[in-house]
Amino acid sequence: MRKPVIATASLAGCFGCHMSILDIDEKILDLIELVDFHKSPITDIKKFGRKCDIGLIEGGCCNSENVHVLRDFRKNCKILVSVGECAVMGGLPALRNGIPVAECLEEAYLNGPTVHENTERILPNDDELPMILDKVYPCHEIVKIDYFLPGCPPRAELIWEALIGLIQGKEIKIPYEAFKYD
Amino acid sequence: MKASVQKVLDRYKSDPTRLMDILIDTQSEVGYVPDAAVAQIARSLGISRVDVEQTLSFYHFFNRKPAGEFQVYLNNSVVAEMYGRRKVTEAFEEAAGCRFGQVSDDGLIGLYDTSCIGMNDQEPAALINNVVFTRLTPFRVREIIRDIKAGKKVEDLVVEGAGDGENAGKLVRSMVQNNIRKIGPVLDPEYIPGEALKKITRLTPEQVIQEIKLSNIRGRGGAGFPTGLKWEFCRKAQGIQKYILCNADEGEPGTFKDRVILTELPRLLFEGMAVAGYAVGATEGILYVRYEYRYLQRHLENVLAETRKKKLLGKKIMGKEGFDFDIRIQFGAGAYICGEESALIESAEGKRGEPRDRPPFPVESGYLGCPTVVNNVETLCSAVKIILNGGEWYKSFGTKDSTGTKVLSVSGDCKYPGIYEVEWGFSVNDILDMTGADEPQAVQVGGPSGTLIGPDEFDRILCYSDLATGGSLIIIGKQRDLLKDVVMNFTDFFVEESCGSCVPCRSMTVLFRQKLQKILDGHGVKQDIEDMIAWGPTMKINRCGLGQTAVNPILSSIKNFRHLYEDRIRKDRSFDGGFDLQAAVAESCWAVHRKPLTEENDHE
Numbered sequence A: 001m002r003k004p005v006i007a008t009a010s011l012a013g014c015f016g017c018h019m020s021i022l023d024i025d026e027k028i029l030d031l032i033e034l035v036d037f038h039k040s041p042i043t044d045i046k047k048f049g050r051k052c053d054i055g056l057i058e059g060g061c062c063n064s065e066n067v068h069v070l071r072d073f074r075k076n077c078k079i080l081v082s083v084g085e086c087a088v089m090g091g092l093p094a095l096r097n098g099i100p101v102a103e104c105l106e107e108a109y110l111n112g113p114t115v116h117e118n119t120e121r122i123l124p125n126d127d128e129l130p131m132i133l134d135k136v137y138p139c140h141e142i143v144k145i146d147y148f149l150p151g152c153p154p155r156a157e158l159i160w161e162a163l164i165g166l167i168q169g170k171e172i173k174i175p176y177e178a179f180k181y182d
Numbered sequence B: 001m002k003a004s005v006q007k008v009l010d011r012y013k014s015d016p017t018r019l020m021d022i023l024i025d026t027q028s029e030v031g032y033v034p035d036a037a038v039a040q041i042a043r044s045l046g047i048s049r050v051d052v053e054q055t056l057s058f059y060h061f062f063n064r065k066p067a068g069e070f071q072v073y074l075n076n077s078v079v080a081e082m083y084g085r086r087k088v089t090e091a092f093e094e095a096a097g098c099r100f101g102q103v104s105d106d107g108l109i110g111l112y113d114t115s116c117i118g119m120n121d122q123e124p125a126a127l128i129n130n131v132v133f134t135r136l137t138p139f140r141v142r143e144i145i146r147d148i149k150a151g152k153k154v155e156d157l158v159v160e161g162a163g164d165g166e167n168a169g170k171l172v173r174s175m176v177q178n179n180i181r182k183i184g185p186v187l188d189p190e191y192i193p194g195e196a197l198k199k200i201t202r203l204t205p206e207q208v209i210q211e212i213k214l215s216n217i218r219g220r221g222g223a224g225f226p227t228g229l230k231w232e233f234c235r236k237a238q239g240i241q242k243y244i245l246c247n248a249d250e251g252e253p254g255t256f257k258d259r260v261i262l263t264e265l266p267r268l269l270f271e272g273m274a275v276a277g278y279a280v281g282a283t284e285g286i287l288y289v290r291y292e293y294r295y296l297q298r299h300l301e302n303v304l305a306e307t308r309k310k311k312l313l314g315k316k317i318m319g320k321e322g323f324d325f326d327i328r329i330q331f332g333a334g335a336y337i338c339g340e341e342s343a344l345i346e347s348a349e350g351k352r353g354e355p356r357d358r359p360p361f362p363v364e365s366g367y368l369g370c371p372t373v374v375n376n377v378e379t380l381c382s383a384v385k386i387i388l389n390g391g392e393w394y395k396s397f398g399t400k401d402s403t404g405t406k407v408l409s410v411s412g413d414c415k416y417p418g419i420y421e422v423e424w425g426f427s428v429n430d431i432l433d434m435t436g437a438d439e440p441q442a443v444q445v446g447g448p449s450g451t452l453i454g455p456d457e458f459d460r461i462l463c464y465s466d467l468a469t470g471g472s473l474i475i476i477g478k479q480r481d482l483l484k485d486v487v488m489n490f491t492d493f494f495v496e497e498s499c500g501s502c503v504p505c506r507s508m509t510v511l512f513r514q515k516l517q518k519i520l521d522g523h524g525v526k527q528d529i530e531d532m533i534a535w536g537p538t539m540k541i542n543r544c545g546l547g548q549t550a551v552n553p554i555l556s557s558i559k560n561f562r563h564l565y566e567d568r569i570r571k572d573r574s575f576d577g578g579f580d581l582q583a584a585v586a587e588s589c590w591a592v593h594r595k596p597l598t599e600e601n602d603h604e
Helices: A016-022 A027-034 A064-076 A085-089 A092-098 A101-111 A156-168 B002-011 B016-030 B035-045 B049-058 B078-082 B085-096 B138-149 B195-200 B205-215 B227-236 B257-264 B266-280 B291-309 B341-348 B377-389 B391-395 B428-435 B482-497 B503-520 B526-541 B552-560 B562-568 B581-591
Strands: A005-010 A052-058 A061-063 A077-083 A132-137 A147-149 B070-075 B109-114 B126-128 B131-133 B180-182 B243-248 B284-289 B326-331 B372-376 B405-412 B418-423 B440-445 B451-453 B472-477
Touching: A005 A016, A005 A064, A016 A052, A016 A156, A027 A156, A052 A064, A052 A085, A052 A156, A061 A064, A064 A077, A064 A132, A064 B581, A077 A085, A077 A156, A085 A092, A085 A147, A092 A132, A101 A132, A101 B581, A132 B581, A147 A156, B002 B016, B002 B035, B016 B035, B016 B049, B016 B326, B035 B049, B070 B085, B078 B085, B078 B405, B078 B472, B078 B482, B085 B109, B085 B138, B180 B428, B195 B266, B195 B377, B205 B227, B205 B266, B205 B377, B205 B391, B227 B266, B227 B372, B243 B266, B243 B341, B243 B377, B257 B266, B257 B291, B257 B377, B257 B405, B266 B284, B266 B291, B266 B326, B266 B372, B266 B377, B284 B291, B284 B341, B291 B326, B341 B372, B372 B377, B377 B391, B377 B405, B405 B428, B418 B428, B428 B440, B428 B472, B440 B482, B451 B482, B451 B552, B482 B503, B482 B552, B482 B562, B503 B526, B503 B552, B503 B562, B526 B552, B526 B562, B552 B562
Parallel strands: A005 A052, A052 A077, A077 A147, B070 B109, B180 B418, B243 B284, B243 B372, B284 B326, B405 B472
Antiparallel strands: A061 A132, B070 B126, B126 B131, B405 B418, B440 B451, B440 B472
């Protein structure tokens, strides 16, 4: 049987959820026996070269690039999983959602207490840069998400059990304590 | 300012449980409650500043900044919208020169939205510095603002004359109409104060409770707990001091029956509270009235004083040794949740109106931790008639499980909105005929937290075992967009009025609202309807009855009007997040002077 293929991405996240994947410790050896990793920071593959079975998304969408990556994942993955608080609900980056974008930009680049060098008062606007969204969106408001793993980050065993469940097509039994919402 | 705040503090003997009154009076004196006053109040009451601030910030009629010399609170209930609120809003904004939620540049006029102010039978209505203005039109709005700018006093702005009955009395002088369309045993104007009190002095408290139990009357606020049982529990509860609280915080949109009873029959209500006091052994009563009815304050205080003078309240009532009972009036400050009995108690103690965990129930540990009966206005009024005529007599009205009568507040698309006292057992059709509702599409029974029913259910019966109701019936005509005009309005109401204690009530209401908006915007899919149905039971986790019913407008309309949802959803796809990248980047591109890239020439 062909090994299932996994892709992962970190959007508006802190890579903490990816670290939590690594936190499965020596089981990582079992994991690479069970699956192949395709596009992922783990493999450093940048573009989808094949269809994948499972996509793990860390982080919500704060800019146009996040949206494109997420849509690309939806196109190329059979199953898409929101991993962690930011992907599920926007998380810490979404704290800006109550503040107008213009104000955020001014605080970051013009008026913030740590801004010293920007004497020409430039707000980044190069076409190469992604465009900032009006607010941070959870992934399921952009594309259809099949499963959600809560936590900041989700515990390693939760990620492990969920992956095994998806690979083997079995319902997983996760102890209540493994679910943490913060 | 310091001196006037001190005067207020002295008036309430710096009692922290009277914080609500202290803040209300401070605001009356100063116009708002500045930070300096907060500090002064905290010091004087011996509590921390945040204790003052958390009460202050909870109620929406309290202001922490200058909010305009004339504060216009325009009701935004469904019925106000039906009767042309939008045009009235525009007229206010144009004439005052500021938007809703703002104060005009000269600080003269502040415009604010507010939830139902209990005038659903005479909408659109507004409170301006606590004076009620009903049936507003753009023309009247322009006149009112012109007169405000010309320096008139708020009392002089009313040119319509006074309403009927006590509304015309010199202590009320309000243009509010009672619109009493049908009277029964409770609203019967042939009532002589003191008869019931005279009668109970010959009875033991147990006999009084027995008579109430015999009548089978159940609480008229909506939950329908047997009143006799509640009184008995409280009578048997341990405690030297006990309290009778009357809930006159009718905040359920579309309910205004208590307003009419408070206007026309306050003596009946006070007698009912004294009867309850005698039955449970309480010597103190509190009438908790919603802030919106402050225009009745002088009238109510006056009737209280007169009742005391007649020895129907105070020490040795009816000359009976040991029968002491007196009442004080407590005003709220704008919070729907305070209609929930434990939230009402918290508020009467000067705190945020957040419901308590139960048990213990108020009959064991209520106001200030003492055994407390909380009864609806109508329940207490009915109790007087039960004492006068007997429980058996009362049972001759209504049905077997729902005895007696119910005072209904009917509003919406009908010819004769107003107050109807009917026996339990009437069908919705009967009510529709009575009120002249020609082309009803739906009826909201029991207010937004109740049930939305369609024509195939109009033969259902108003009673506790079929369609229970606290008394609000809103009739929605064929011409209305049920989801957009009605369900969305109700959902906004619950988002606004959640006290925030329980997560599902605070957050799920917002998520439900987003889903409904998505469907209204044409981005809904079948899954959205399924999601909402699946999420519904989560609301049962909420602590209080109001939170548990906060998404009923949506759930009940999905159940009874599913086709309205099906008609609006997209059938050609299984997912639609409603996300529009172009729209989402517009603001940031504008801010950095950048041309938004379209999908086609995007580098991705």
